[in-house]
Amino acid sequence: MNHLLSSRDISKQEILKFFKKADKFLPIVLDKKKLKIAEGKILATLFYEPSTRTRFSFETAMIRLGGAVISNADMNATSSSKKGETLYDTAKMVSTYADIIAVRHPSAGSVEDFASGSSVPVINSGDGPGDHPTQGLLDLYTIHKNFGKIDGLTIAMVGDLKNSRVLHSQCELLLNFKNLKFIFVAPKGLEMPEEITKMLLKNKFAVSEMQDLKAAAPLVDVLSQTRIQKERFGSEEEYKKYRGIYIVDSNLMKICKKNMILMHPLPRVDEIDVDVDSDSRAKYFEQVSNGVAVRMAIIAKLLDL
Amino acid sequence: MNHLLSSRDISKQEILKFFKKADKFLPIVLDKKKLKIAEGKILATLFYEPSTRTRFSFETAMIRLGGAVISNADMNATSSSKKGETLYDTAKMVSTYADIIAVRHPSAGSVEDFASGSSVPVINSGDGPGDHPTQGLLDLYTIHKNFGKIDGLTIAMVGDLKNSRVLHSQCELLLNFKNLKFIFVAPKGLEMPEEITKMLLKNKFAVSEMQDLKAAAPLVDVLSQTRIQKERFGSEEEYKKYRGIYIVDSNLMKICKKNMILMHPLPRVDEIDVDVDSDSRAKYFEQVSNGVAVRMAIIAKLLDL
Amino acid sequence: MNHLLSSRDISKQEILKFFKKADKFLPIVLDKKKLKIAEGKILATLFYEPSTRTRFSFETAMIRLGGAVISNADMNATSSSKKGETLYDTAKMVSTYADIIAVRHPSAGSVEDFASGSSVPVINSGDGPGDHPTQGLLDLYTIHKNFGKIDGLTIAMVGDLKNSRVLHSQCELLLNFKNLKFIFVAPKGLEMPEEITKMLLKNKFAVSEMQDLKAAAPLVDVLSQTRIQKERFGSEEEYKKYRGIYIVDSNLMKICKKNMILMHPLPRVDEIDVDVDSDSRAKYFEQVSNGVAVRMAIIAKLLDL
Numbered sequence: 001m002n003h004l005l006s007s008r009d010i011s012k013q014e015i016l017k018f019f020k021k022a023d024k025f026l027p028i029v030l031d032k033k034k035l036k037i038a039e040g041k042i043l044a045t046l047f048y049e050p051s052t053r054t055r056f057s058f059e060t061a062m063i064r065l066g067g068a069v070i071s072n073a074d075m076n077a078t079s080s081s082k083k084g085e086t087l088y089d090t091a092k093m094v095s096t097y098a099d100i101i102a103v104r105h106p107s108a109g110s111v112e113d114f115a116s117g118s119s120v121p122v123i124n125s126g127d128g129p130g131d132h133p134t135q136g137l138l139d140l141y142t143i144h145k146n147f148g149k150i151d152g153l154t155i156a157m158v159g160d161l162k163n164s165r166v167l168h169s170q171c172e173l174l175l176n177f178k179n180l181k182f183i184f185v186a187p188k189g190l191e192m193p194e195e196i197t198k199m200l201l202k203n204k205f206a207v208s209e210m211q212d213l214k215a216a217a218p219l220v221d222v223l224s225q226t227r228i229q230k231e232r233f234g235s236e237e238e239y240k241k242y243r244g245i246y247i248v249d250s251n252l253m254k255i256c257k258k259n260m261i262l263m264h265p266l267p268r269v270d271e272i273d274v275d276v277d278s279d280s281r282a283k284y285f286e287q288v289s290n291g292v293a294v295r296m297a298i299i300a301k302l303l304d305l
Numbered sequence: 306m307n308h309l310l311s312s313r314d315i316s317k318q319e320i321l322k323f324f325k326k327a328d329k330f331l332p333i334v335l336d337k338k339k340l341k342i343a344e345g346k347i348l349a350t351l352f353y354e355p356s357t358r359t360r361f362s363f364e365t366a367m368i369r370l371g372g373a374v375i376s377n378a379d380m381n382a383t384s385s386s387k388k389g390e391t392l393y394d395t396a397k398m399v400s401t402y403a404d405i406i407a408v409r410h411p412s413a414g415s416v417e418d419f420a421s422g423s424s425v426p427v428i429n430s431g432d433g434p435g436d437h438p439t440q441g442l443l444d445l446y447t448i449h450k451n452f453g454k455i456d457g458l459t460i461a462m463v464g465d466l467k468n469s470r471v472l473h474s475q476c477e478l479l480l481n482f483k484n485l486k487f488i489f490v491a492p493k494g495l496e497m498p499e500e501i502t503k504m505l506l507k508n509k510f511a512v513s514e515m516q517d518l519k520a521a522a523p524l525v526d527v528l529s530q531t532r533i534q535k536e537r538f539g540s541e542e543e544y545k546k547y548r549g550i551y552i553v554d555s556n557l558m559k560i561c562k563k564n565m566i567l568m569h570p571l572p573r574v575d576e577i578d579v580d581v582d583s584d585s586r587a588k589y590f591e592q593v594s595n596g597v598a599v600r601m602a603i604i605a606k607l608l609d610l
Numbered sequence: 611m612n613h614l615l616s617s618r619d620i621s622k623q624e625i626l627k628f629f630k631k632a633d634k635f636l637p638i639v640l641d642k643k644k645l646k647i648a649e650g651k652i653l654a655t656l657f658y659e660p661s662t663r664t665r666f667s668f669e670t671a672m673i674r675l676g677g678a679v680i681s682n683a684d685m686n687a688t689s690s691s692k693k694g695e696t697l698y699d700t701a702k703m704v705s706t707y708a709d710i711i712a713v714r715h716p717s718a719g720s721v722e723d724f725a726s727g728s729s730v731p732v733i734n735s736g737d738g739p740g741d742h743p744t745q746g747l748l749d750l751y752t753i754h755k756n757f758g759k760i761d762g763l764t765i766a767m768v769g770d771l772k773n774s775r776v777l778h779s780q781c782e783l784l785l786n787f788k789n790l791k792f793i794f795v796a797p798k799g800l801e802m803p804e805e806i807t808k809m810l811l812k813n814k815f816a817v818s819e820m821q822d823l824k825a826a827a828p829l830v831d832v833l834s835q836t837r838i839q840k841e842r843f844g845s846e847e848e849y850k851k852y853r854g855i856y857i858v859d860s861n862l863m864k865i866c867k868k869n870m871i872l873m874h875p876l877p878r879v880d881e882i883d884v885d886v887d888s889d890s891r892a893k894y895f896e897q898v899s900n901g902v903a904v905r906m907a908i909i910a911k912l913l914d915l
Contacts, residue, residue: 571695590702
């Protein structure tokens with residue numbers, strides 16, 4: 001069975017194919033048109049952890065391809081998992097109904113368990129701290145679209161690097177490219193996990209760590225900002241100390257390169273000032289439309305459309 | 306951007322255009338047919354306060370126009386608003402997916418905040434005690450369809466006039482017409498807010514207040530009944546005292562004019578006796594189909610279909 | 611109005627017609643195709659008690675027939691029933707929107723109350739301990755498809771026979787056939803209700819009770835297994851005592867007939883061992899696709915498609 005379960009499973013060739021397909025679908029997203037290539041196909045969205053953003057992105061992708069959707073926005077509240085049904089059995093059932101299934105789950109590995117019972121393609125739509133390959137792909141697509149390449153770029157990742165599955169998926173996918181330089185900017189205790197740093201070094205990437213975003217900013221082609229939850233900090237003082245130095249505002253943008261790009265998986269709280277939204281280098285809302293195009297590409301590929 | 310945010314924004318000319326469009330769509334609703342004019346378009350329904358009635362009305366309208374729907378029936382339970390995302394950012398996202406968005410929110414002004422971030426038309430589907438313009442429009446449409454006009458009618462509004470946003474929206478929209486006479490029938494403490502009464506008087510409408518529905522009933526062309534929540538009353542005795550005199554039953558209908566109409570936004574509890582349902586002057590279920598037709602008209606207008 | 615409210619209402623002739631229609635629709639389900647016969651029709655799914663399995667089955671059926679869906683997966687959490695609206699009024703409203711309505715409710719008789727207000731066909735999708743006619747029909751369809759007949763078969767029902775509305779519906783529907791032999795295998799306190807046993811005896815069926823599944827297994831053509839909730843037992847010891855003797859595993863399958871079938875309405879916990887899944891006599895996942903085909907047949911019949 002042809003699933004999309006892990007960022008690790010995707011080869012460079014596949015990534016570039018997804019980009020090419022996404023290029024074809026992006027005008028459909030931007031002009032809000034509808035194709036007919038998925039006519040008669042059903043996408044099931046099963047979210048064991050609610051996410052309107054990701055669920056709507058998949059559903060929009062399927063509808064703009066011409067297909068239909070059956071949806072459970074909150075599987076934990078309203079499904080038989082409460083009665084003790086295994087993910088395997090749930091997958092046997094739902095794959096009898098749907099042609100393709102997008103699953104989000106709060107615990108790592110659960111989407112793979114689910115896929116073991118499915119007779120149709122399953123897309124990992126985020127499994128807890130584990131992986132979020134479609135988000136990773138749309139992030140790389142955004143980079144590629146803006147630079148025409150990925151090789152050789154300098155990428156800063158900023159904020160809660162420990163808990164951001166989005167950045168972990170980005171790193172996994174970036175292993176397919178060459179000569180990357182990483183700058184990790186994180187508060188103490190929220191640093192990038194060692195196994196990821198090792199993995200990047202093993203791939204002959206340059207990796208450095210900084211605590212001051214202002215020092216890193218002028219150096220980067222890509223700035224990947226993330227949300228930090230206040231609760232992650234040991235104390236209110238700790239929080240206040242870091243708060244300022246991790247916020248991207250128009251002052252920070254002034255010291256960045258003219259052709260760099262600023263990304264964020266959203267939702268944001270205040271880690272990017274709204275003044276920055278109008279800066280042409282801010283790409284976080286562009287990521288939203290890129291996300292639909294990439295998910296159309298993924299659905300189309302898995303369904304052989 | 307072409308939104309429908311407030312009853313105040315709608316001119317008489319626009320109201321009459323909506324009615325004309327609704328006349329065209331009503332047979333589609335009653336005969337349960339489907340058009341193709343919204344083919345390829347997506348409506349997003351975002352309900353920060355659940356309402357099956359209003360959500361289904363919008364979704365049915367979009368489907369009967371030929372479009373598709375993405376839906377979040379309970380945004381508070383399952384969305385990033387919990388994580389601190391602003392309505393502005395949510396709107397940026399959802400308007401990338403959908404062609405048009407129907408938003409309900411428990412606090413006044415929130416739908417306007419949302420619209421400030423949206424790149425597609427936003428319809429206020431009720432914002433707390435504020436406004437509910439599409440309900441107001443369907444109420445006026447029901448009046449107009451039954452009398453062929455609105456000018457000159459005598460309209461009683463009965464029940465919890467203080468908290469009924471539906472009646473407040475009705476009043477705002479009725480300012481576009483002439484020579485109306487209002488009779489407000491409300492228990493002490495639940496009277497129509499003074500600013501609305503003043504606004505009507507300024508428009509040269511006649512406004513009187515009564516506490517006895519039986520005295521008002523024979524005088525009216527339109528009786529707009531509302532639900533009173535028991536909790537609104539100071540005491541059980543207070544409740545019992547008012548309870549009887551605010552219930553519309555077949556005895557009350559006997560003293561009403563032969564060609565008057567009885568309206569209610571639903572849900573009702575016991576403020577209209579079920580015996581009245583078969584009275585041809587009872588229009589509250591007719592309002593449901595009128596609501597779909599009016600919302601088809603609104604969607605069609607905002608999308609330039 | 612043409613509803614499907616109770617297993618009792620369905621004649622043998624109708625059952626066989628449903629089977630014939632389901633035979634026609636089953637390849638659509640298995641090949642995941644889409645017809646156009648319900649084009650322009652809307653199914654509303656109203657679940658006052660959540661069930662992803664049954665809701666998705668109905669929605670898939672409607673989509674594969676060519677129709678559209680409006681859905682409330684959790685009416686109790688998000689509807690006006692909280693405000694005191696009657697099922698009658700809710701039905702008046704929803705039947706104005708939809709062409710056909712599938713209702714699940716936790717209390718027996720509620721779907722019939724609902725239907726009294728509906729101007730379109732209503733399908734009982736399970737009403738508490740009462741009835742679940744579409745599940746009963748798909749169970750019988752599964753038997754009929756495998757044996758080419760139902761008359762004369764020996765059917766064991768195993769587990770919580772007291773509380774299983776699925777088995778009660780099965781029994782009601784089986785009254786339409788001849789010369790059936792029933793074996794009831796249940797722990798003390800969870801036996802089949804006397805009125806059902808009496809009803810079967812009155813129909814000249816043979817009924818016997820056993821406490822040992824191993825003794826019953828070699829005799830049966832159909833083994834209908836159900837989930838027993840641990841809480842149903844008086845004590846942990848009681849539970850342990852029964853637990854073993856009611857589990858179907860590959861050892862038990864060895865002593866069963868070669869052409870018998872094993873059914874289960876799902877979800878299962880551990881009352882059928884996963885080793886049995888690969889046994890060709892295990893039909894519980896086949897029941898899932900049969901369920902969609904049968905529901906397509908029911909919708910098509912009620913809508914005169």
